[in-house]
Amino acid sequence: MLKTAARLSAEGLRLAYDGRVVVDGLDLEVPDGKVTAVIGPNGCGKSTTLRALGRLLRPREGAVLLDGRRIEKLPTKEVARALGVLPQSPVAPGGLTVGELAARGRHPHQSWYRPWSEQDEEAVTAALARTGLLDLRERPVEELSGGQRQRAWIAMVLAQGTDLLLLDEPTTYLDLAHQIDVLDLVRELNGDGHTIVMVLHDLNLAARYCDHLVAMRDGRVAAQGAPAEVLTSELVREVFGLEAQIITDPSAGTPLVIPLSRLR
16 A cells, blocks of 8 residues: 655755754655644754744755645645744734734735635634633733743644634743643644644653654754554664663553752
């Protein structure tokens, strides 16, 4: 049986800011219908790779392919109708309500001959309901808690009507309870049929909530696969420069990384 090509993939990516190369020779296939986490130490190219996958950064070499076509050659609105991107720590304009933020996700579907429609209204209402924010529709985004604010941004991406979601560090600056809240939502969205790629720092949360891990080091993929295959003591040592014991999480049955202190 022939393997079906992934909807989103990268071939030979070389990514740089000015003259500084951050990612070099990266090949990646995003598993359809799964939750994927990109992990690795600071500065290894995780967010840079996600930006390239979302067409926010043009490769110096190589290509990102969306449905088998080079993403940079596709019309912007066509990409936005297929791929939703939530950047790291987004900021909403002052006074913008939750409903207005979610409505911005409908921009790819708008044109001079297609004004706001009942379909757009239904998409926004459904996105707010899915993220548990329907009752906060008129609340200014700036008045929300951290977890609510992150869900409001996810509602905006959902309103786009895409089935591919890229989330750059969606749990950054959230306390543990709100991290779990956001990641529970991610799993629910995956159950609805969304393919999700996110950058995460917490290895144990990545192992618990994701089907597929991509471990990066120095701008390259060091390992990728199921959490139990990727998260080994050897991998943690190689990628993070840290000694760790890997045990089985008694609650989730997933790998649990126990860092070992360098103090003796």
